[in-house]
């Protein structure tokens with residue numbers, strides 16, 4: 001799921017000019033074709049996609065609200081644009097979820113049907129500004145404030161213009177334009193005034209979650225801040241908290257493009273965002289997807305850090321990584337957010353706190369190769385593990401310098417691995433599994449199980465949730481590892497399996 005540099009993109013002939021060549025790709029063609037087929041303004045269709053997904057398909061994985069693809073076609077109890085698109089186009093739901101061109105065509109069909117319901121004639125349909133309420137309906141918000149957040153964002157992108165890069169390296173652009181959205185009945189709210197500010201945190205808007213998605217009051221003092229990534233759009237997540245079927249909420253959500261903050265649950269109340277961590281924490285959601293670094297903008301980091309600093313000062317929360325944590329670090333949770341692209345060092349600098357003295361994050365959805373010049377949380381994890389095992393990597397600062405290279409080489413030599421100073425899959429496996437060799441099997445739990453799960457993630461090259469609980473998923477991963485390494489395949493981790501892992505096999 002890593003967004004990689006586009007390899008092998010057909011280069012346009014130089015004299016054609018970049019814009020022409022870049023717009024000739026399959027995604028750009030799908031927007032043009034679907035817009036023409038259903039009479040939806042092409043730029044509007046792209047702006048909706050940009051707001052929903054930045055034109056990423058997330059490899060067919062659903063968002064938090066169970067939406068799919070670049071257009072976020074949704075299938076949940078309260079919003080069924082995926083099913084609607086299937087009915088309108090005759091395309092299968094599977095195809096609509098997984099094929100980007102089909103996904104765009106399905107969304108264009110839904111937008112047209114919603115426009116017809118609102119009585120937009122042919123002339124109206126050519127005017128992007130006339131689609132405002134249709135766009136808001138497409139977003140599926142429960143109340144007018146959330147609907148406005150959704151549609152206003154689309155019209156902001158339309159007005160400012162945009163350049164989006166797809167996972168396949170294609171560029172899709174919308175030129176800036178003057179557009180006047182006709183907000184219709186959304187110009188004035190029926191469910192509360194627009195622009196109401198939070199009473200807890202002045203810079204934030206207030207768009208409350210449904211009362212069935214959080215607990216009034218708290219059973220514990222506030223001692224922690226939990227950092228999340230939404231796996232969905234900003235307005236979509238705020239809407240999701242308003243949906244009684246979601247059973248989730250967070251106190252605050254931060255927008256990627258400009259750092260706008262919306263509060264959904266009062267700080268005195270218990271939002272449902274981190275299971276066992278709920279009673280003692282404030283949850284902050286960040287618009288984006290864990291595997292897509294493009295969402296983590298400077299504006300979002302700064303805005304979120306200002307909020308966390310404010311919370312830390314108000315509740316006397318130490319500004320360190322023991323108290324300001326990721327969802328992945330809260331015990332008893334199986335989520336991986338904020339993921340490997342979240343820059344904790346930068347964030348903690350902005351908070352005005354320290355990145356040392358706290359816990360080092362060891363659980364990641366993937367352990368990519370790191371070497372001299374690498375920086376970030378994976379480097380910090382490797383440095384911590386090397387130090388723990390007696391190979392001196394120096395200060396755990398997240399910067400892979402010559403001291404870290406020496407420590408890696410020393411560790412590799414000790415384990416009989418190629419001593420190249422690069423932490424690749426085999427070195428990660430050995431580093432993450434190092435330690436005692438207790439017998440583990442289905443039903444086991446605790447820190448040793450977590451250590452096993454991290455090592456399996458590195459060894460197999462796929463995410464084995466590091467939740468510390470040995471369930472069927474872990475058992476499958478153990479068997480897969482044993483099979484691929486020619487070990488006895490029993491799903492039980494004894495000295496043979498530990499030995500293989502610790503040797504980096």
Ligand SMILES: [Zn+2]
Nearest residue numbers: 228327335337
């Ligand atoms: Zn989370």
